[in-house]
Amino acid sequence: MIRIIIAEDQKMLRGAFASLLRFEDDIEVVAEVPDGEQAWEAIRHHQPDICLLDIEMPGINGLELAENxxxxxxPCKIMIVTTFARPGYLQKAMNAQVEGYLLKDEPIDFLIEAIRRVMKGERVVSxxxxxxLFMKGENPLSEREIEMLRLTKEGMTTGEISKALFLTTGTVRNYLSSAIQKLEADSRQQAAAIAEDKGWL
Structure with missing residues (x-):
């Protein structure tokens, strides 16, 4: 019997997943939860074979939960389900060594087959x-530029970044300007968003 926990914040979708999986003789849904914190508690309590995790959840998201x-x-295997075909998300999922990464609009038969394949030790990606992931391209940013954009994403100003890294504000601006040009962005905030989406932050 394959014991599964479902973590999905959309109640209707969570219920649909659970109902459909319960029709399978070799699958048991041991818990279904709406957010990352409850998922983390359920995983530690039930010790399931597979965790089926939504990527976008309140509190701890699916990727953070996978890392935890x-x-x-x-020992449980991790399958991420998402509506987003973002290379950045997929790269982070691969870094967390998840066994499955599926789009939510796949047929239910694909999900069930993917669960069985994952239990056999395979990796399944929509x-x-x-x-x-293949189309995400090479990262054109330097380590310093990545650092600047990461701090920008955290909400730090140019002045705060310069103090944190012991650099002049002019140097910080030069790095940010270079990153903005490389990513063809209109602002440092947009550059940070582009870099994150591509999995470079």
Whole structure:
């Protein structure tokens, strides 16, 4: 029996997943939860075979939860479901060594087959998501530029970044200007958003 926990914040979708999976003789849904915190508690309590995690959840999101599971050394396999074909998300999921990464609009038969394949030790990624990863391109940013954009994403001003990194404000502006040009962005905030979406931050 494959024991599964479903973590999905959309109640209707969570219920649909659970109902459809319960029709399968070899699958048992041991818990269904609406957010990352409850998922983390349920995973530690039930010790499931597979965690089916939504990527966008309140509190702890699916990717952060995957990292928590890996850091804790828990043996359960991780399958991420998402509506977003973002290469940045997929890259982070691959870094967390998830076993499955599926789009929510896949047929239910694909999900069920993916669950069984993951239990056999395979990795399953939706075709459109794999294509997004392949198309993400090379990272043109330097380590310093990445650092600047990461701090920008955290809401720091140019002055705050210069103090944090012991650099002049002119140097910080030069790095940010270079990153903005490389990413063909209109602002440092937009450059940070582009870089994150591509998995470079």
């Amino acid at each position: 599971i890996r850091h804790a050394g828990l 075709t459109d998501l794999a294509a997004a």
